Amino acid sequence: MxxxxxxxxxxxxxxxxxxxxxxxxxxxxxxxxxxxxxxxxxxxxxxxxxxxxxxxxxxxxxxxxxxxxxxxxxxxxSEMAGTARRAYREYGEEQVFEVRFALDAQAARLAARAADDDDLAALRALLARRRVAWAEGDAEGWIAADWDFHLKVAEASGNPLLHELYGTFGDVFHGVKMKQRLRDGFDACRAAGHEDLVRAIAARDEDTAAATVLDNLRYCTTWMH
Missing domain, CATH: 1.10.10.10 (Winged helix-like DNA-binding domain superfamily/Winged helix DNA-binding domain)
Structure with a gap:
């Protein structure tokens, strides 16, 4: 046959x-x-x-x-990046933040489970760069360091799909709207979601890692408008 x-x-x-x-x-x-x-x-x-x-x-x-x-x-x-760009154009900031709540919390939990010493060192270095940029009045440098920090948390999660998905939302999560949020009174170097997050990851405390991320995002939502 x-x-x-x-x-x-x-x-x-x-x-x-x-x-x-x-x-x-x-x-x-x-x-x-x-x-x-x-x-x-x-x-x-x-x-x-x-x-x-x-x-x-x-x-x-x-x-x-x-x-x-x-x-x-x-x-x-990529199609994933294309979807993120459409989200930036077609959806409101509140809807974008609802997605970020889910992604950031899960990335934090997984990073607390999977991050190694190199990941922790990289996260601490990014936070130091972030603090210096803010102290020097370098808004663009602060935005870049802040985004690199959160992207590194997603990478440290050990889930490559989550890392890729998170990375495609760079323009949505840290685009022009982020710069508009940096007004007088905004606390750009909060420990919640940053230093507190790194400590929770180092302690393998998944619940605290997720909680501190959500605390910081709730704070950011008060500065959206």
Whole structure:
């Protein structure tokens, strides 16, 4: 009995994957315009309809943005990042914070279970950088150090999916809205959710780790408007 012939995926699907690889590799940088349609048709050896179907699929996934009369631009490097960018545009800050409550609390619990000495050293170094930036009036430096700290907690959780998911929300959690929150009276160096969190992680205290993170997020919600 002869083997069943292998089935190739539809051509549009193959072209979609080829374009996705170009984006993921960084050859087409975020914010850049991809090569014009005639050039891609010639290079890929496909029809205009097939190419447009592939571009449409990637635009729907959030990787590309089609601008009428201007061309097609790279919006993000992965579907997950594309979803985060859509969240930044389409959802209110309260809804974003509700998601962050869940992600931060779980990252804190898992980090208290899995973090090693190198993770703890890195977290303490980031907090020191954060304090120096704030003392020097460097808002951009403070935002960067604060984000790197929380991203490191997610990495220390030992769950690579949680770390990747958290990382895609950088613009949402620490974008322009964060800078707008840094007004007179805002306590930018609270121990809750930071130094207290590191101590809880070092003590393997999952409940305290989650509680101090939630305490800090509740404080931040009072400065959202």
């Amino acid at each position: 002869s083997a069943a012939p292998s089935r190739r995926p539809p051509l549009a699907q193959e072209i979609t994957e080829e374009l996705r690889r170009e984006i993921a590799s960084g050859r087409w940088a975020v914010g850049s315009r991809i090569p014009p349609e005639p050039q891609l048709i010639d290079r890929l050896g496909v029809s205009r309809g097939t190419l447009r179907e592939a571009v449409k699929a990637l635009a729907h996934a959030g990787l590309l943005e089609v601008r009428r009369g201007d061309g097609t631009y790279v919006r993000s490097t």
